[in-house]
Amino acid sequence: MGTDIAVRRLDLGYFIRPASETDSEQPRVEPVLAYVVRHDQGLILFDTGIGAADPETEAHYRPRRRALQEALSAAGVALGDISVVVNCHLHFDHCGGNPLLGGKPILVQDVELATARRGGHTFDELVDFPGATYEELAGEAEIWPGVRVVPTPGHTEGHQSLVLRKDDGTVVLAGQAHDFASRFASDHLARHAALHGVEQPLPPYRPWLDRLAHFDPRRVLFAHDCSVWEPSQDNL
Secondary structure, three states, X not given: OOEOOEEEEEEEEEEEEOHHHOOOOOOEEEEEEEEEEEXXXXXXXXXXXXXXXXXXXXXHHOOEEXXXXXXXXXXXXXXXXXXXXXXXXXXXXXXXXXXXXXXXXEEEEHHHHHHHHHOOOOOHHHHOOOXXXXXXXXXXXXXXXXXXXXXXXXXXXXXXXXXXXEOOEEEEEOOOOOOOHHHHHHHHHHHHHHHOOXXXXXXXXXXXXXXXXXXXXXXXXXXXXXXXXOOOOOOO
């Protein structure tokens, strides 16, 4: 049974990924997307945008930020309306607005927070700031009825996604579990091929796809791709 849940995407700017970090030998402009989830128990904010960085990182990624308050206002939401923050991980382009939400519970995997606090992962002031209130998770957890955090490691060891059991089907907020919807689609098909007994060689796929498949997602949304994955249909 689904739950009355609504999802609104927020545009929080973009950055330029240099050619050295792409597979096309060309720089790539990537959006930075967050999501507001409306639920009977309150509002969840999944990711909070691009934080302040040091001059070297600024020059490397050339980010262009949209203020979190502005993006929320366009969605009819104020900072004070947010009940819970969920970060897919703690890189600076996903947790940049966290310091604006001091006192709000921030749900993060314990291994991700530990990694961030060891240094070299993100910027310290985006992790520990006045009012920072973490609820550390050690794996999967249902945080509200129909809302479940599922670990999706890969991009970072502590990466997590949010599974929303809506009335009209399950939506997955996948963060940066995959960079692109097309790569998620490729892994999804690789899993199907393996399950159907297709002979090797086959491309490997991330093992947590088995868990996400259990929820039969109807839409999967991402942090750096405006495209949305949907299951293939015979009639479109």
